Amino acid sequence: MPRDDPITEEERRANSATDLIRMRLERLQQNIEKPAPIPTKKETLRAPKAPLEFVRNVVGSSAAAGSAEFHIYRNNRRKEQNRLDYIDAVAKKEELDEAYRQKVNKLEEEEQLKTAKKRAKRLRQKAAAKKRKMAKKEKDSDDSSSDDSDDSNSDSDSDDDSEKERIYYIVSSLAFGPFILSYLYYRDWLTPVGMMTILKYAGYLTIIGYGARTFGRFFDETNARFLEVWENESNKKDDNNHAALKKYDFELLNVTPDFEARSNTDLWHLQPEVTEVGAFTRGLASWAIHAFGRHLIYPGSMGVLKYMMRPNLNAARKLLVQNKNGQRVWIKTSEGDVLDAMFLRGTANLSQNLVLCFEGNAGFYEIGVMNSPAQLGYTTLGFNLPGFGESTGLPYAKNTLAAADAVMQYAIQVLGYPPEKIVLFGWSIGGFPVAWLAANYPNVKAVVLDATFDDLLPLALFRMPTFFSSIVEFAVRNHMNLQIDKLLARYKGPIRLIRRLQEEILTTAVDDQPENIRRATNRINWLLKSIIRDRHPELIRNLEPQVDRWLDMSPTERLMHSGVSLREESQQRKRLFDACSHYLIDFDANHVTPLDPQFFNIPEGRDSF
Incomplete structure (x- = not known):
């Protein structure tokens, strides 16, 4: 879809009419010495009126020159001349337009040819x-220094290729599933005796596979160096061995x-409401949460997704450490x-505050929301939830909250940031630990919630x-x-909500319904x-439908309703x-x-409107 000009996009981000006027004044002050030419009216060709088809010829003495018939004849001769001049002007304009079109087509062909040559050169x-790289890898697969010297583009290309090969392998394996089942059924291997035979051969293959991997790792120099560093760190427990161990990517078990x-x-x-249910419902609910509910709520903890994302996460983590001087903890x-x-x-000017980042249900800090404040120059601390990436455990509610408190303790005790200098930033389901931390640390600097919800139950x-x-x-x-609204009721500090206008995950409407x-x-x-109900009950009293009306407005309509009114009801609606506008901003994107x-701003506190 076509994009608006930068000025229009900038004015859409205005939170109030005052911000809009301020933007326009600042834009005028930047070019205060520049003359403002007044555009001239564009000349347009207008077809003249056609002369009459039959005109009486006027002849005679000069005394008849002032007669009406003579003037009629002269006017028609002028109209005929204007018509001839108009035909010449149109012909000249068509020639210029044709020459312009030919020039534009020629330039487009030249640009397309240049682009095709550059594309072919890049592909080559x-x-x-x-x-x-493949030849070098075949010659010396154990040379780790060559891996460090590769640039980020080649790393990303190889990661994409490996991911495509992995997906192709899985799809092709599933495609032959019906034929394999048919063959097993034809050979009578789906019987109990046949299944035992299959399990026996599967066990043999597993033993052979793990044995081959163990044999290969035993003679691998990189793995040998890793084991040496691991043993030294386990025995001596000093900082040098600990730092050397962080140069390797491995599962964080017994570290x-x-x-x-x-x-x-x-x-x-937050204590749940007590509900009387039977033992069957209680047991079935517990089984559903542990069997598939947790995977639906936190799909990022599924083994299949982690297996597919591991190469990309490793490459992104490597870039954070090498290019952005990230410290892995x-x-x-x-x-x-x-x-x-x-x-x-x-x-230096933004390092006095720490932005604590919380990912969504399928987000990882390597490629997640930490990138937005980091691009602006903020000091950031991101982490993977339990069961995500290389973090251990499972993302149950108590584990998630324990992880949030652990990261908060690390920020306060080790990094030295007091709660007054910490900004909590959460995306999607990451708003749950953010709201819980805000409820327990009410003096944090601010809370920013992007694309989150009030309660998990309606969804x-x-x-x-x-x-x-x-x-x-x-x-x-x-x-x-996950009742975020009740958790935030205990927090009265600065808060900012970011709503996605093309949200498709946190809605309770089917996809084929209208956008509004x-x-x-x-x-x-x-x-x-x-x-608003918790902080300003006097504003929303009897006017809650007006909030829905404001949420449905465009930025221009919101500015139109920000004027001064003398009626008491209109003043309350304006407030x-x-x-x-203070608590929520819109971001035109999907989930x-x-x-x-540019949409990440630390909000300021405001008690009255």
């Missing part, structure tokens, strides 16, 4: 680089963490999980079968009680009303709209689009 260079969080019994937890939670985290120090009920609703409600309330209906069912709308860094 990429193929040659890939060929050289020495950089920081171990302590259990804090003073933390507040391992944090152990009070639940025993080890978190893989990354600390990026910002520029779960919308996507699950109706007959399963009672079990879903009990399972969510007792195992995954899907936008109206975005669960962040309920979170906004909950915040309500100002509160909505998974990375946040534009």
Whole structure:
């Protein structure tokens, strides 16, 4: 779709009429010495009126020159001359237009030819680089220094190729599934005796595979150096061995963490509502959460997704360490999980504040929301939830909150940032640990929530079968009680909500419904009303439908309703709209689009409107 000019896009980001006027004045002051030429009116060719088809000839003496018939004849001669001049002008304009079109077509052909040549050159260079890399890899697969010297583009290309090969391998394997089953059925191997035979051969193949891998690692120099560093770090426990161990990518099992969080019994937890259900419903709900519910809520912890994402995550983590001087840290939670985290120090003027980043249900810090504030120069600390990436454990509610508290303790005790200098930034389901931390650390500097929701239960009920609703409600309330609105009710500090206009995940409307209906069912709308209801009950009293009206407005319509009115009801509505503009901004993107860094702003506190 066509994009608006930069000035229009900049004015759309205005939170109020005052910001819009300020933007326009600043734009005028930047070019205050530049003359403003007044454009001239464009000349247009207008067809003259045609002369009469029959004109009486006027002849006679000069005394008849002043007669009416003579003037009629002269006017018609002038019209005929104007018509001839118009025909000449049109012909000249058509010649110029044709010459312009030919010139434009010629330039386009030249540009397309240049682009094709450059594309072919890049493809040849990429193929040659890939060929050289494959040849080098075949000669010496154990040379680790050559891997460090490769640039980021070749790394990303090889990662993409490996991912494509992996996907092709999985798809091709599944494609032959029916033929394999038919063959097994024809050979009578699907019987109990046949299944035992299959399991026996599968066991043999597993033993052979693991044995071959062990044999290969035993004679691999890189693996030998890794084992040596591992043993030295396990025995001596000094900083040099610990830093050397972080140069390797491996599963964080039995590693020495950089920081171990302590259990804090003073933390507040939201208690679920007590509901009387039978033992069957209780058992079925518990089974559903552990069997498939957790995987639906946190798909990033699934082994298949982690296996497919591992090459990209390793490459992105490598770039964070090498190109951005990132510091990789391992944090152990009070639940025993080890978190893989990354600390990026910002520029000098923005390093006094720390942005603590929380990913979504399929997000990883290597390629996640930490990139937006880091691009602006903020000091950031991101981590993977338990079960995500290289972090150990599983992302249950208590494990997630323990991970959030562990990272908060690390930021305060090790990095030296007090809560007053920490900004909590969460995306999607990451708003849950952010809201919980804000409830327990109410003096944090600010809270920024991008594409989040008020409560998980409405979203779960919308996507699950109706007959399963009672079990879903009990399972969510007792195992995954993610009520962000109730958690934020205990936090009164600065907060900013970012709503995605093309949201497709956090809505309770089907895809074929109009855009305004899907936008109206975005669960962040309920979170906004909950915040205003808790903080400014006098504004929203009897005017809650006006919040829905404001949410449905375009930026221009919102500016039109920001004027001064003398009526008391209109003044209350204007104050309500100002509160909505203060707490929520719109971002024209879908749920998974990375946040534009220009939309990340640390909000300021405001008590009245």
